[in-house]
Amino acid sequence: MNNISARGLDRFPREQFEIASEMSNPDAVLLRSAKLHDWDIPDTLKAVGRAGAGVNNIPVDAMSKRGIPVFNAPGANANAVKELVLGGLFMAARCMGPAWEFSRGLTGTNAEMNQAAEAGKKQFTGFELPGRTLGVIGLGAIGVNVANAAMALGMRVIGYDPQITVRSAWNLEAGVRRAHSVDEVLAAADVVTLHVPETDDTRGLINGARLAGSREGQVLLNFARAGIVDETAVVKALDQGRLRTYVCDFPAAAFEGRTDVIALPHIGASTNEAQENCAVMAADEVRDYLETGNIVNAVNFPELMLPRNGSGDRLTVANANVPNMLGQISSAVAEADLNIADMYNKSRGDLAYSVVDIDGKLPDDVVTRLRSTEGVLAVRVIE
Ligand SMILES: NC(=O)C1=CN([C@@H]2O[C@H](COP(=O)(O)OP(=O)(O)OC[C@H]3O[C@@H](n4cnc5c(N)ncnc54)[C@H](O)[C@@H]3O)[C@@H](O)[C@H]2O)C=CC1
Numbered sequence: 001m002n003n004i005s006a007r008g009l010d011r012f013p014r015e016q017f018e019i020a021s022e023m024s025n026p027d028a029v030l031l032r033s034a035k036l037h038d039w040d041i042p043d044t045l046k047a048v049g050r051a052g053a054g055v056n057n058i059p060v061d062a063m064s065k066r067g068i069p070v071f072n073a074p075g076a077n078a079n080a081v082k083e084l085v086l087g088g089l090f091m092a093a094r095c096m097g098p099a100w101e102f103s104r105g106l107t108g109t110n111a112e113m114n115q116a117a118e119a120g121k122k123q124f125t126g127f128e129l130p131g132r133t134l135g136v137i138g139l140g141a142i143g144v145n146v147a148n149a150a151m152a153l154g155m156r157v158i159g160y161d162p163q164i165t166v167r168s169a170w171n172l173e174a175g176v177r178r179a180h181s182v183d184e185v186l187a188a189a190d191v192v193t194l195h196v197p198e199t200d201d202t203r204g205l206i207n208g209a210r211l212a213g214s215r216e217g218q219v220l221l222n223f224a225r226a227g228i229v230d231e232t233a234v235v236k237a238l239d240q241g242r243l244r245t246y247v248c249d250f251p252a253a254a255f256e257g258r259t260d261v262i263a264l265p266h267i268g269a270s271t272n273e274a275q276e277n278c279a280v281m282a283a284d285e286v287r288d289y290l291e292t293g294n295i296v297n298a299v300n301f302p303e304l305m306l307p308r309n310g311s312g313d314r315l316t317v318a319n320a321n322v323p324n325m326l327g328q329i330s331s332a333v334a335e336a337d338l339n340i341a342d343m344y345n346k347s348r349g350d351l352a353y354s355v356v357d358i359d360g361k362l363p364d365d366v367v368t369r370l371r372s373t374e375g376v377l378a379v380r381v382i383e
């Protein structure tokens, strides 16, 4: 549904898979930022692969209700985003956007331009980074990378993430100070950078009330999602001098003509390396799921890997996480006089997922019966 790096598409051998940008009955879709919220989900769809981090463009709840896992590529573009954030940080600290605009407007001979440059440069006095405080909101793959890079530049770093993972905590430089709220970060930092997903909880996270309590003359960096920031409140804070510069990856009408806003066209992940990393990771996850039913890096399914046991069918069932589902699955198999060689069941929130290796071939009527069992969302048989 978007440009997916050929390195990723090549993970699907063409003898086994048909790949196209338009297809009426796909088994799976791969996408980047395409918006799926108004898409009629085809009955054939078994998996969605997001070649990137954010999944706010995908109706994840609707997919879960149909028993369709949504895979993403955690961390695969984190370095690319970190580098752009650092670029934005340097641009803001040294007034590079307006200074470049100023230079581009100079005309005349070299001597005249030089004279005008020397006379005009006092408007573009910036600040240096060592000793300044960077506030990082969201310490996942990108936030941790940015925090660590800022420490290496001599900045003080304060971070806020109430659900930080053990992995992120291990990766974070020891000197990063822990904040207990977004407000604490806004009040303490010279520069604030946002690295949270866009969800119902984070939409409008940076709003007028919060900016009113932020440190005077702050730089705000948003390479996460436009919706996390209230653009009207940002413009007001810029006009009041509360914010010095807003650097983001999302152009908006509210910022038109402003020299104190640097808005890039959503290029955080636009490096060949990031696009390849994301495409390969998402493609491998989707292919593995189609071929084995195993789940790695799905945002709505539990992580589950079961090595194939025996040469019979593999049954996979996604169902509501309610009592007696596992009993009904194993009874259906037993009533067909078949033995279960191995099975693995795991749940995540409202959803449970089972992979069942069977000694033999599962009759069609058992599959039909399972599909019509209350609470069952999706059934697949992998031969
Ligand atoms: N500009 C671009 O091209 C790109 C933008 N992104 C955006 O950046 C976001 C973050 O990406 P990653 O770091 O890879 O994701 P991640 O899932 O590794 O990290 C997100 C972190 O945010 C934390 N978080 C969630 N709600 C929070 C809250 N209310 N306050 C503080 N922390 C909170 C989570 O606990 C998690 O640790 C993505 O969801 C995506 O929207 C990601 C890649 C490229």
Ligand SMILES: O=C(O)CCC(=O)C(=O)O
Pocket (backbone or CB within 6 Å): 032, 033, 051, 052, 053, 054, 055, 077, 266, 268, 269, 270
């Ligand atoms: O694929 C892209 O260019 C967008 C990347 C992004 O926003 C993400 O990974 O969340």
